[in-house]
Amino acid sequence: MNVYETKTMPEYLSGNTYPGRGIVLGVSNNGKYAVAAYFIMGRSVNSRNRVFVQEKDGIRTEAHDPGKMVDPHLIIYHPVREAGCGLIVTNGDQTDTIWESLARGESWESALRTRQFEDDRPNWTPRISGLQAKDGSYKMSILKAADAEGTACARFFYEYPAIPGLGHFLHTYVCDGNPVIPTFQGEPERTLIPDCIECFTKELWENLNPDNKISLFVRYTDFATGAYEQRIINKHQ
Numbered sequence: 001m002n003v004y005e006t007k008t009m010p011e012y013l014s015g016n017t018y019p020g021r022g023i024v025l026g027v028s029n030n031g032k033y034a035v036a037a038y039f040i041m042g043r044s045v046n047s048r049n050r051v052f053v054q055e056k057d058g059i060r061t062e063a064h065d066p067g068k069m070v071d072p073h074l075i076i077y078h079p080v081r082e083a084g085c086g087l088i089v090t091n092g093d094q095t096d097t098i099w100e101s102l103a104r105g106e107s108w109e110s111a112l113r114t115r116q117f118e119d120d121r122p123n124w125t126p127r128i129s130g131l132q133a134k135d136g137s138y139k140m141s142i143l144k145a146a147d148a149e150g151t152a153c154a155r156f157f158y159e160y161p162a163i164p165g166l167g168h169f170l171h172t173y174v175c176d177g178n179p180v181i182p183t184f185q186g187e188p189e190r191t192l193i194p195d196c197i198e199c200f201t202k203e204l205w206e207n208l209n210p211d212n213k214i215s216l217f218v219r220y221t222d223f224a225t226g227a228y229e230q231r232i233i234n235k236h237q
Contacts (some may be wrong), residue, residue, distance in 0.1 A: 001152070004190070006010075006019075006166065006190040006191060006192055007135045007191055007192070008191065008192050008203070009024065009160065009169065009187070009191055009192075009200075009203055009204055010203050010206075012169055012189060012191065013204070013207035013208055016175055016209070017175070017176045017209045017211075017212060018041060018173060018175060018176035018177075018181065018209065018212055019041070019171040019172070019173055019174075019175070020041055020100050020125070020170060020171055020172030020173035021038070021040050021041065021091040021128065021171065021172045021180070022037075022038070022039050022128075022170065022171035022172070023036075023037070023038050023090075023091070023128055023129075023130045023140065023169070023170050023171070024036070024037040024038075024138065024167050024168070024169050024170075024191060024193075024204075025037075025089070025130045025132050025138040025160075025167055025168060026128070026138070026165075026166055026167020026168060026193040027136045027162045027163060027164050027165065027166065027167070027193060028164065028165070028190065028193050028195045028220065029162035029164055029165035029192070029193060029194060029195050030164065030195045031049065031165075031223075032195070032222060032223060032224070033195070033197075033220040033221060033222060033223065034087075034132055034134070034136040034162070034220075034221040035167060035193050035200070035218075035219070035220055035221075035222065036080070036089055036130070036132055036217075036218070036219045036220075036221075037085055037200070037201075037204060037216070037217065037218045038079050038080060038089050038091075038216075038217045039204065039208060039213065039214075039215065039216045039217070040052075040061070040091075040214045040215050041080075041208065041209065041212040041213050041214055042075075042212060042214050043176075043212060044153050045070075046068075046069065046070045046071060046075065047075055047214070048214055048235075049063055049064050049065055049068045049069060049236075050062065050063060050064060050075060050076075050214055050215060051063075051064050051214075051215055051234040051236050051237060052079075052215040052217055052232045052234055053218075054232060055078065055081075057081050057082045057167065058078060058079070058080035058081040058082055058087075058088075058095075059078070059079055059080045059217055059232065060076075060077065060078045060079070061075060061076050061077055061079065061215070063076070063151065064075070064234075064236040064237075068096055070173065074092065074118055074119075074120065074125075077090075077092050077093040077096075078093070078095045078096060079091065079095060079217065080095070080217060080219075081095050081099050082191050083098075083099055083102045083103070083131075084102065084103075085102060085131075085133060085134070086131060086132045086133040086134050086138075087131070087132045087219070087221075088102075088108075088129070088130070088131055089129070089130040089131075089132070090127065090129040090130070091127060091128050091129075091172060092127050094111070094112065094115045094127050094129055095129075097111045097112070097114065097115055098111045098112065098129065098131065099202060103230065106129050108129070108139060108141075109141075109157055112127075112129060112141050112155060112157075113155065115127060115143060116143050116153035116215040117143050117144055117145050117150070117153060119150075121150060121181050122148070122179065123180060123181045123183070124144070124145035124150045124183070125145045125172055125173075125181075125183070126142050126143055126145075126172050126184060127141075127142070127143040128140070128141070128142050128143075128170050128171070128172055128184070129141045129142075129143075130170070130220065134221075134223075134226070135223075136162030136223065137159070137160060137161050137162045138159075138160050138162075138168075139157065139158065139160070140157075140158045140160070140168060140170050140188050141155070141156060141157045141158070141171060142155075142156050142157075142184060142227065143155050144156070144183055144184075145183070157181065158187065158188055164202075165192060165193055166191075166192070166193065167188065167190075167191045167192070167193040168188035168189065168190060168191065169188060169189045169190075169191045170184065170189075171184055172184055186204040191204060196222040197218060197229050197230075197231060198231075200218060200220075201216065201218045201231045201233065202220065204216055205233050213235060214234070214235055214236075215232070215234045215235065216231075216232070216233045217230065217231070217232055218230060218231045219231075
């Protein structure tokens with residue numbers, strides 16, 4: 001067994017109809033860029049009725065057709081926000097919890113210890129989060145139900161150095177399921193990070209299941225200048 005095996009994102013995504021929501025953090029192969037990506041998928045009409053909208057400090061989700069929005073609970077939030085120490089990327093409103101904690105000089109771990117998995121019985125969808133520092137190093141976390149009844153929360157935290165060409169992929173589900181969707185298992189998965197934002201955006205979007213994919217965000221930040229390029233793709237636009 002090769003514990004350092006590293007796959008491309010198409011290898012992880014192609015053929016998997018429902019990894020759910022996913023975060024990728026890492027460093028480009030040439031060592032020039034801090035790279036962050038986030039995508040959302042959905043199976044219900046309510047979940048699919050969303051787009052990513054740019055904000056001055058990141059992005060937020062928004063109803064594509066407000067008249068079709070049934071319940072904003074768990075699906076309307078700020079997935080990406082800039083913080084003084086870097087970039088926050090999450091799959092829920094814990095983005096704001098982390099941002100507020102960091103603004104007070106507290107840690108992201110302490111922020112996430114106040115939160116738990118989503119209250120969507122019986123799936124108990126995990127809350128996944130990432131924090132990328134300006135030097136390219138990053139942290140990731142997943143908050144999961146400790147049992148099938150959702151009576152307690154198990155919290156996992158990971159820290160990674162900035163290594164050119166290497167990133168980690170964390171997603172909410174192993175794959176699709178019925179009636180229960182199996183939650184992500186194990187450590188974040190090692191993945192290759194290309195130099196080109198267009199190439200990476202294309203390989204992510206084109207390998208997400210066409211029926212279930214909704215929106216994708218990708219950002220490449222230049223270490224030397226702090227300037228960034230980003231891409232937002234919405235299925236509805």
